[in-house]
Every structure is written in structure tokens, then in C-alpha cells.
Amino acid sequence: MSRELFKFKGGVHPPEHKAESNTRPIHAAPLPKKLVIPLRQHIGSPAKPMVNVGDRVLKGQMIGAADGYISAAVHASSSGIVSAIGPAVVPHVSGLPDDCITIETDGRDEWIVHAPIDYRAMEPADLRMRLRDMGLAGLGGAVFPSAVKLDPGATHPCPTLILNGGECEPWITCDDVLMRHHADEILEGVAVMRHLLGSTEILVGIEDNKPEAIAAMQAAAQKMDFAIEVVAVPARYPGGGAKQMIQVLTGKEVPSGKLSTDIGIQVFNVGTAHALARAVHHGEPLISRLVTVTGHVLRPQNFEVLIGTPMHTLITLAGDRDGTTGVLMGGPMMGMPMPDLEVPVVKATNCILVKSNDLFPPLPKALPCIRCTRCADACPAELQPQELFRFAKAGDFGRAQEYHLFDCIECGCCSYVCPSHIPLVDFYRYAKSEIWAREKEKRAADLARERHEFRQFRLEREKKEKAEKLAAKAQAKRAELAAAPATAGAPDVDAKKALIAAALARAQAKKAEVAPKNVDHLPPDTQREIEEIEARRAKIRELAHQPLESEEKKP
Amino acid sequence: MPSPFILDRSSVTQVMAWVLAALLPGILVYVWLFGPGILVTLALATVTALAAEAAMLKARGYPAKPFLLDLSAIVTAWLLALSLPSLAPWWLIVTGTLFAIVVAKHLYGGLGQNIFNPAMVGYAVLIVSFPVQMTQWAGPLELTATPLTLAQSASVIFGGDVPKATLDAVTMATPLDALRTGLLQQLTVDEIMTHSIFGHYGGVGFEWLAGAFLLGGLVLWALRIISWQVPLAFLAGVWLAAGFLHFFDAGRFGAPWFHLFAPSVMLGAFFIATDPVSGATTPRGKLIFGFGAGLLTIIIRTWGGYPDGVAFAILLMNLCVPLIDQFTQPRVYGETKKAPPA
Numbered sequence: 001m002s003r004e005l006f007k008f009k010g011g012v013h014p015p016e017h018k019a020e021s022n023t024r025p026i027h028a029a030p031l032p033k034k035l036v037i038p039l040r041q042h043i044g045s046p047a048k049p050m051v052n053v054g055d056r057v058l059k060g061q062m063i064g065a066a067d068g069y070i071s072a073a074v075h076a077s078s079s080g081i082v083s084a085i086g087p088a089v090v091p092h093v094s095g096l097p098d099d100c101i102t103i104e105t106d107g108r109d110e111w112i113v114h115a116p117i118d119y120r121a122m123e124p125a126d127l128r129m130r131l132r133d134m135g136l137a138g139l140g141g142a143v144f145p146s147a148v149k150l151d152p153g154a155t156h157p158c159p160t161l162i163l164n165g166g167e168c169e170p171w172i173t174c175d176d177v178l179m180r181h182h183a184d185e186i187l188e189g190v191a192v193m194r195h196l197l198g199s200t201e202i203l204v205g206i207e208d209n210k211p212e213a214i215a216a217m218q219a220a221a222q223k224m225d226f227a228i229e230v231v232a233v234p235a236r237y238p239g240g241g242a243k244q245m246i247q248v249l250t251g252k253e254v255p256s257g258k259l260s261t262d263i264g265i266q267v268f269n270v271g272t273a274h275a276l277a278r279a280v281h282h283g284e285p286l287i288s289r290l291v292t293v294t295g296h297v298l299r300p301q302n303f304e305v306l307i308g309t310p311m312h313t314l315i316t317l318a319g320d321r322d323g324t325t326g327v328l329m330g331g332p333m334m335g336m337p338m339p340d341l342e343v344p345v346v347k348a349t350n351c352i353l354v355k356s357n358d359l360f361p362p363l364p365k366a367l368p369c370i371r372c373t374r375c376a377d378a379c380p381a382e383l384q385p386q387e388l389f390r391f392a393k394a395g396d397f398g399r400a401q402e403y404h405l406f407d408c409i410e411c412g413c414c415s416y417v418c419p420s421h422i423p424l425v426d427f428y429r430y431a432k433s434e435i436w437a438r439e440k441e442k443r444a445a446d447l448a449r450e451r452h453e454f455r456q457f458r459l460e461r462e463k464k465e466k467a468e469k470l471a472a473k474a475q476a477k478r479a480e481l482a483a484a485p486a487t488a489g490a491p492d493v494d495a496k497k498a499l500i501a502a503a504l505a506r507a508q509a510k511k512a513e514v515a516p517k518n519v520d521h522l523p524p525d526t527q528r529e530i531e532e533i534e535a536r537r538a539k540i541r542e543l544a545h546q547p548l549e550s551e552e553k554k555p
Numbered sequence: 556m557p558s559p560f561i562l563d564r565s566s567v568t569q570v571m572a573w574v575l576a577a578l579l580p581g582i583l584v585y586v587w588l589f590g591p592g593i594l595v596t597l598a599l600a601t602v603t604a605l606a607a608e609a610a611m612l613k614a615r616g617y618p619a620k621p622f623l624l625d626l627s628a629i630v631t632a633w634l635l636a637l638s639l640p641s642l643a644p645w646w647l648i649v650t651g652t653l654f655a656i657v658v659a660k661h662l663y664g665g666l667g668q669n670i671f672n673p674a675m676v677g678y679a680v681l682i683v684s685f686p687v688q689m690t691q692w693a694g695p696l697e698l699t700a701t702p703l704t705l706a707q708s709a710s711v712i713f714g715g716d717v718p719k720a721t722l723d724a725v726t727m728a729t730p731l732d733a734l735r736t737g738l739l740q741q742l743t744v745d746e747i748m749t750h751s752i753f754g755h756y757g758g759v760g761f762e763w764l765a766g767a768f769l770l771g772g773l774v775l776w777a778l779r780i781i782s783w784q785v786p787l788a789f790l791a792g793v794w795l796a797a798g799f800l801h802f803f804d805a806g807r808f809g810a811p812w813f814h815l816f817a818p819s820v821m822l823g824a825f826f827i828a829t830d831p832v833s834g835a836t837t838p839r840g841k842l843i844f845g846f847g848a849g850l851l852t853i854i855i856r857t858w859g860g861y862p863d864g865v866a867f868a869i870l871l872m873n874l875c876v877p878l879i880d881q882f883t884q885p886r887v888y889g890e891t892k893k894a895p896p897a
């Protein structure tokens with residue numbers, strides 16, 4: 001425990017509210033009558049359905065296959081009959097339905113044949129394919145397909161493996177409880193990760209407000225046959241963010257627009273390690289996860305929940321109360337409001353937070369920005385949120401990008417501290433989505449222009465060639481007359497080639513010029529983030545176009 | 556409704572309330588040392604500011620309540636009142652306050668939009684337009700035989716019939732004025748400083764006032780209501796500039812301590828230059844902003860046409876803020892090279 005820790009800039013200390021839910025034992029939520037399993041639960045392409053309406057499926061059976069490299073399969077969480085395949089409400093800010101497979105369960109909970117995997121005997125590439133087919137994705141909230149993250153690639157050795165048990169969001173305790181009760185299994189998952197990544201240094205970062213979890217993990221680490229360092233890190237939001245965890249443990253920063261593997265570090269959530277252990281040692285695909293149900297309920301606690309279970313059943317189970325004002329998936333800092341409680345628990349569902357006016361009073365109206373820079377002091381990405389806000393509000397997206405809009409991790413620290421109560425993060429989401437949309441339009445326009453330019457260029461070239469031919473002919477004639485050898489041809493051809501090359505280079509340079517600065521080479525999760533943002537674009541745009549409430553003029 | 560769903564307990568009202576609270580020690584010392592006249596000035600400025608704010612909000616079609624409750628108008632009023640001479644006539648106070656709220660604040664777009672510090676705009680307009688009235692200071696009680704009562708002060712301020720003798724008995728040049736006049740009469744600083752209005756550091760009474768402002772400022776500093784960069788850099792700018800001049804010619808230039816403890820510097824460094832709206836926002840920018848204001852204060856005090864330079868120094872630096880901010884953008888997380896100035 002003598003490790004030197006580093007600090008990340010900014011951060012806030014919202015009330016933790018962990019004690020409400022982390023003392024009760026884990027309960028398995030009962031099997032619901034209906035399971036709704038979205039095909040898109042991860043970053044990347046949605047899974048492709050492999051079953052038809054009316055088919056009988058078994059627990060653990062793959063019902064949607066991974067589609068492409070960045071994707072993950074989805075599975076039936078219990079046995080039953082497929083009753084529908086098509087759009088249904090999913091936990092998404094947009095409130096838009098997405099393709100899902102609905103299963104009427106038969107109550108028998110009958111498993112498909114499954115067996116442990118001898119991962120050491122397998123080719124790493126094959127093992128990764130297996131994991132992808134078992135639906136493994138990051139359970140910390142980002143749901144990035146784990147198989148992809150477990151591929152170190154030829155050029156990126158990954159000496160440091162960090163297991164993230166930070167869980168910095170208030171209210172959420174599923175990782176805490178998982179570490180307390182399943183520390184051994186988590187570390188078995190880590191063994192598999194270490195095997196695939198070839199990591200030599202294994203660090204487990206846990207915020208120091210979880211002493212029981214730290215103790216349990218330390219005890220489990222003693223039993224492993226390789227060194228694992230369990231480190232207590234200071235509790236400060238967003239200390240559980242991957243970049244912040246890396247910074248605290250190693251002092252390194254992930255370069256802007258790059259992945260942590262570029263600096264030899266990979267980070268996994270403890271839940272993911274646990275799911276990986278279940279997959280390898282029991283052959284179980286990812287069909288359930290721990291979910292914290294807390295807030296305005298009678299018995300806040302953690303449930304082991306089958307993926308696809310409607311959220312309202314869990315709230316009923318925890319004891320719903322009068323005076324509920326809404327439900328969030330995730331914590332109060334980054335969570336999203338649920339449009340409908342029929343929505344299923346998905347791989348990303350770490351918490352169901354029930355709101356009431358007491359616990360979550362309505363946010364006060366926003367005043368204009370007074371440039372106090374508290375937001376800048378709190379920003380872990382070290383941005384100038386007040387400037388980003390100014391540019392986003394004015395629609396000056398170019399400047400917003402120059403001020404590193406795309407480095408914003410939407411942690412909400414700035415909004416949290418703003419004395420003017422400006423919903424800053426929303427303006428950033430809006431600006432990002434607008435930029436992305438414009439970029440798309442621009443790409444299309446670029447393509448059209450390039451075609452046009454090429455056509456112009458070709459026409460000109462043809463004209464020139466004609467003229468050259470004529471000139472050559474004339475020269476040939478003259479040469480004939482002068483009885484001198486015609487050697488002018490060869491340099492001419494070279495000149496033409498150079499001309500073409502120059503024109504192409506120009507076209508390319510132009511293209512490079514118009515491309516917005518930091519939207520190229522985005523890491524896949526940012527891409528996905530942007531895609532997601534796009535879906536909610538219409539909604540957010542509306543919102544951002546409204547003046548701040550206090551700015552609204554009186555009728 | 557977007558995330559986050561929880562907020563810290565801070566608010567603009569709370570920030571402004573702390574600023575007002577931090578001014579109280581200064582006001583108390585003011586009353587104790589110079590008599591209760593300042594209370595009349597403060598009250599008049601406050602009422603004028605609130606009325607002007609309400610009228611402007613109405614004219615611009617904004618809801619009055621949230622903006623009146625944010626207390627920013629009162630902060631402006633108090634800062635202006637504390638910068639004015641203690642026996643300034645009522646119309647001077649009203650004119651300055653109106654100018655600050657109506658022109659400097661609302662015509663620039665209201666809360667958060669003003670480029671210049673409103674209180675300092677009000678002050679600058681007054682000192683340019685009414686230089687004579689702007690020097691009507693009551694001397695420290697310690698040096699006046701028959702100090703004015705509250706009623707007498709009010710009477711002076713509202714232009715009532717106060718015997719000239721009474722008035723003459725209490726008004727006095729401020730130490731900065733005295734220094735200035737003395738230097739113009741070719742006296743050396745040491746000769747001037749023998750006058751009874753000069754105390755240990757600043758002027759008699761004035762140095763206590765400066766100390767009280769310093770105290771309030773340190774409270775705001777500790778509470779992180781104001782940044783540490785601006786006041787520190789401001790004081791450093793004053794001290795270094797004054798020290799530099801004093802070092803080369805102690806006979807013609809006041810000592811750095813004297814300049815620091817002429818109360819407008821403490822008020823300016825901790826309460827006025829730290830106004831976030833019209834100040835720089837980046838950490839390095841704040842240092843530059845504060846230092847520049849401190850430096851300019853001494854330059855204007857020494858060579859300018861007015862005895863004090865704090866107001867003009869701050870206004871000049873306000874003007875530079877967009878430039879300062881632009882060229883001092885800090886490096887962001889994960890950025891490998893220096894940020895190109897946008």
C-alpha cells in the first residue's frame with residue numbers, strides 16, 4: 001500500500017448515499033413473465049437476430065449474433081418462446097424504440113448445454129471470438145465489447161491492467177457489493193484478462209469509501225498466483241472514470257483522441273471481470289448482472305437481475321412508494337431519465353435510481369453565466385466550461401471545438417458547481433451532435449465537390465491533351481521538315497503526370513482543410529457516443545434553442 | 556431533464572451575499588473612524604441601484620424577481636459607495652449609481668454580460684465630470700474636533716443647510732490627495748508625510764480601513780468565493796511598481812506600504828478586480844489581469860491626472876480581458892502540445 005498516488009484535476013464531492021443500498025445482501029430478482037432483450041446493448045453494431053417468432057429458446061442460447069468486429073452477441077436470459085422481434089422501448093434518452101427480442105418465459109429456466117472453457121489451451125483470437133459470442137461487454141456503463149478491449153494488437157503491448165472498482169457515482173453500490181461478495185471470482189476474471197493482454201502489472205483501484213470491498217479484494221488477491229495490487233484511491237467524483245483512475249494510479253494521461261492502450265494501459269470494470277470469470281469457468285454467457293435499486297424505495301438494495309427484466313418489477317420488489325417523480329438509469333451525475341418503466345434492464349444498467357422531490361428537488365432556474373470559473377476549477381478534463389458554454393449557446397461550434405469540446409467526458413461536475421445553475425452538459429451534448437451532423441453533411445458535400453473538381457480537371461486535361469497533340473503534330477511536321485529527331489514527347493508526358501499529381505494533392509489538401517479538427521480518428525467509444533447523441537439530437541436541439549428560463553421574456 | 560440531477564448548494568445569491576458580508580468589517584471601521592455618514596451613502600446607493608435594476612429589467616422584459624434577488628446590484632452599489640468620498644452630495648451618488656446600473660450593466664446586456672466593472676464605470680464617470688465634489692472627504696475622527704452626527708452627515712449629503720464652518724472643520728484632503736498636492740508643491744515625500752493625516756502605513760484611519768477590507772477579502776479568499784490569483788497579483792503589482800519607483804527616488808515617490816494601505820487598493824484588489832464577470836477567466840490570465848491592474852494603479856497615481864488610479868487601472872484591464880483569456884488558455888487533459896491560441 002505504499003504506492004505513490006497522483007491527483008486528477010477538478011472533481012467534486014457530491015453526497016455519497018451509498019449506505020442506503022450496500023448493507024443488504026444480494027437478492028436474485030425473480031424470473032419475470034416477459035423478457036425484452038434489445039439487440040443493441042453495446043457500443044458498435046447491433047446484434048443480428050438468429051431466432052424467429054414462435055421459436056422456443058433455452059436459457060443462455062444465443063438469439064442475436066455479433067455483427068462485425070465491434071459488436072457482441074445477445075442471449076436468452078431464460079427459457080421460453082420468442083413472442084416478438086421488433087421495435088420496443090429501450091433505456092435510452094431519446095425515448096425512441098429500438099429492435100428487441102421479446103421472450104415469454106416458461107418458468108422452467110432451462111439451460112442450454114454449456115461447459116467451462118479451457119482458455120489456456122485456446123488460441124487468443126479464438127478465445128476472443130468466443131467471448132464476443134458470449135456477449136461480454138463492459139459493465140461499468142460504457143458497454144464496450146470486451147473482446148475488442150482484450151485484443152492488445154500487434155503494436156500495443158499492454159503492460160498495465162487496471163481493474164476499476166472506483167464506483168464514484170453517488171447512490172450506486174453494485175460494484176461495491178460485488179467486490180464484497182465475489183472478490184475471488186472477479187480476480188479469476190482478471191487472470192483471463194492478464195492471459196490475453198500479457199500484462200505484467202495488475203492494479204485494482206477502489207475508492208476509499210469502500211473499506212469492506214478493499215479488504216475483500218485484498219484477501220482474494222493473496223490467494224492468486226500472480227501479484228495484484230489493491231489500491232485505495234481517494235473518493236472524489238469522477239475518480240471512477242477510466243482516465244481519472246489511470247491518472248491517479250499511474251500519473252499518466254491518455255493523450256487526447258487516443259486510447260489508453262496507446263500508453264500501455266487497459267482498464268476494466270470489476271463487473272466485467274466477474275462476467276468474464278462466469279463465462280470462462282462456467283460457460284455462462286452474459287445474461288444477468290447486479291443492479292442497484294435505490295433512492296425513493298422502501299428497501300434500497302442490489303439485485304442479481306436477468307437481462308431483459310422490465311425495470312418496474314425491480315422497483316416493486318424494492319418497495320415502491322408514493323411521491324415518485326421519475327426514474328433514472330445510472331447515478332444522479334450521469335444517469336439518464338427513463339421514458340417508461342417497461343424498459344428492460346440491459347447490460348449497461350448498473351443502477352435504477354427512483355427520484356422524489358425530497359431526494360432530488362427540482363433544479364432551480366438558470367441565471368446567466370457570471371464567469372466565476374468554478375466550472376473550470378471542477379472540470380476533470382481541465383477544460384474551460386464557461387467558454388464552451390458561450391460558444392455552444394451562440395452556435396459557434398468551430399470555436400467550441402478549438403476549445404476542446406470533444407475532450408469533455410460529460411461528467412457533469414461543471415453543472416454541479418455552477419452557481420447560476422446552468423445545465424452546461426446539455427449544451428455540450430447539443431454542440432457535439434450539431435458538429436457531428438454538420439460533419440456528415442460536409443462529407444457528403446465534399447464528395448460531390450471532389451467529383452465535380454475531378455470532372456473539371458478531366459475536361460481540362462482532355463482539352464490540353466488535344467492542344468498538345470495538335471502542337472506535337474505541328475512540331476513533328478516542322479521536325480520532319482528540319483529532319484531533326486522529335487524528342488519533345490517524353491518530357492511532355494512527365495509534365496502531364498506532375499500536373500495530375502499536383503491537382504490530386506490540391507484536392508486532398510482542400511479536403512484536409514475542411515475536415516473539423518478533432519472529429520477524425522475518434523476512438524470507437526467516442527464514435528458510438530456521437531451516434532448516440534445523434535439519436536437524441538432533435539430533442540436536445542429543441543432544448544438548447546430555448547433561452548435559459550430566466551432569460552425568457554415575460555409575455 | 557438532463558443530467559446531472561443534483562447540484563451543489565451554491566448560487567449567485569449566495570456568492571453575492573458573501574461579498575456583501577465580507578464588506579461589513581470595512582464598513583464598520585469606516586463608521587468608527589470616519590463617522591456614520593457612509594451609512595447614508597450606502598443606503599442611498601442601494602435604493603437607487605435596486606430601483607434602477609428593477610426599471611431596467613422591466614424595460615428589457617425580464618422577470619424582476621430572480622435578478623433582484625441575486626444581489627448583484629447591491630454589490631455594485633456598495634462598491635461604488637465605498638469608493639466615493641464620504642461626504643459626496645446625494646446627486647453625485649445617484650448619478651454614479653444610475654450610470655453603473657443602467658449604462659455599464661444593462662445597456663451591455665445585464666448580469667454576466669458587462670465588459671466593464673459597473674461600479675468602476677460609475678466612479679470614473681463621476682471623477683471625470685465632477686472632480687471637485689469627488690474630493691469632499693470627511694477627515695478621520697481622530698483628527699477632527701467635532702465630528703458630524705448621522706443627521707448632520709445626511710444633511711450634508713442631501714444639500715441641507717450646514718454651516719460652512721462645521722463642514723470645513725471636518726473635510727480634509729485624503730492622504731493620496733495630500734501626497735499629490737505636496738509633490739506638486741515640490742515638497743519631498745518625507746516632508747509631506749510629516750503632516751498629521753499620515754499614519755504608520757497609509758493615512759491615519761485609512762490604514763485601518765484598508766486592514767478591514769483586507770480582512771474581508773481574506774475571508775472571501777478562504778471561502779474560494781474569489782480566486783487567489785487576482786488579489787495576490789494586484790497587490791504584487793502595486794508593491795513592485797511602487798517599490799521600484801521608491802527605491803530609485805524615495806523623495807518623489809511614496810513608499811510601497813503607503814500605496815498598499817491607501818484603502819482603494821485593498822478594496823480594488825479583493826472586491827473589485829475580482830469581479831468575475833469583467834475579469835479574466837484562466838488561471839494565468841487572472842495573474843496577468845491582477846498584476847496589470849496593480850501596475851497601472853501606481854502608474855496612474857504617479858503620472859496620471861487623478862489622485863487615485865484603481866478605477867482606471869481596472870477598467871483598462873477589463874478592456875484587455877478577451878485578449879488575455881484567448882492567449883492564456885490552459886492546457887487540457889491529454890493534450891500533448893501547447894494549445895494554439897484560438
Ligand code: SF4
Pocket residue numbers: 368369370371372373374375376385386389414417418419420421422424
Ligand atoms: S460555474 Fe456557471 S456561472 Fe460560473 S463560470 Fe461556469 S458556467 Fe459561468
Ligand code: SF4
Pocket residue numbers: 375378379380381382383385407408409410411412413414415424425428
Ligand atoms: S461535463 Fe465536460 S466540461 Fe463539464 S466538468 Fe465534465 S468534462 Fe468538464
